[in-house]
Amino acid sequence: MINGLLKFVGAAGELGSFGARTTRELFRRPFEIAELTRQVYELGVKSIPLIAASGLALGAVVALHSQASMSRFGGQALVPDAVSIGIFRVLGPLVTGLLISGRVGAGIGAQLGGMRVTQQIDALEALAVDSFKYLVVTRVLACVVALPILTLLMDFAGLAGGMILEVAVAHVPPMLFVKDAFSALGMSDYLPTVLKTTVFGLIIGTVACYLGYNTSGGATGVGRASTRSVVFCSLLLILIDIILVKLSLFWSAA
Secondary structure, three states: OHHHHHHHHHHHHHHHHHHHHHHHHOOOOOOOHHHHHHHHHHHOHHHHHHHHHHHHHHHHHHHHHHHHHHHHHOOHHHHHHHHHHHHHHHHHHHHHHHHHHHHHHHHHHHHHHHHHHOOHHHHHHHOOOOHHHHHHHHHHHHHHHHHHHHHHHHHHHHHHHHHHHHHHHOOOOHHHHHHHHHHOOOHHHHHHHHHHHHHHHHHHHHHHHHHHHOOOOHHHHHHHHHHHHHHHHHHHHHHHHHHHHHHHHHHHHO
């Protein structure tokens, strides 16, 4: 048990050092704009169909459950408020982070792990290329840039899904649904969640890159890095979300 605890503390320290180095390198030249643009496209733009479809389904499910619950108390008129608050404040950022950690985290872990075990990273360094800057920093920054945008897409897709269900089932006019939904939201519902997702992006990018960049053990190690990326990213996102939600409540109350 003591050995396991020591290994955990050591791994946490290495991850923290890796994250600190990544953050420091974000502000140093060269910025690798071409590779960063390619990573934003690969990690962000290609995730749009997944996020949009998931948002529509999530909004419809939230609206359906809210309608079933509130109809018991005659509160059907509050369904748009419940959908907008539930998605923008709680579900949108977390579900987006979990989906991206599954798609992007696994991809980064497998890609960098494959490059490590096939000595492609060593080849880059032999060509005088800063492999850490080129491979790690660009991917982490791409996650930080893409997550807030994808979260907003998830939020509005969820709102659209809730509206479609309410129009189809309860025959609520679309404009009335939109008006009621946005009347329940304020700036304190937008800004903290968007800022929170930048932290999510930093966590996903850092953890996945750390596990992939330090892979060993051949094909087995690559598979292990990919699986651990998803598991650790998901667990960290849930834990960090609890802390950030509490901080956002203090911020909105101030």
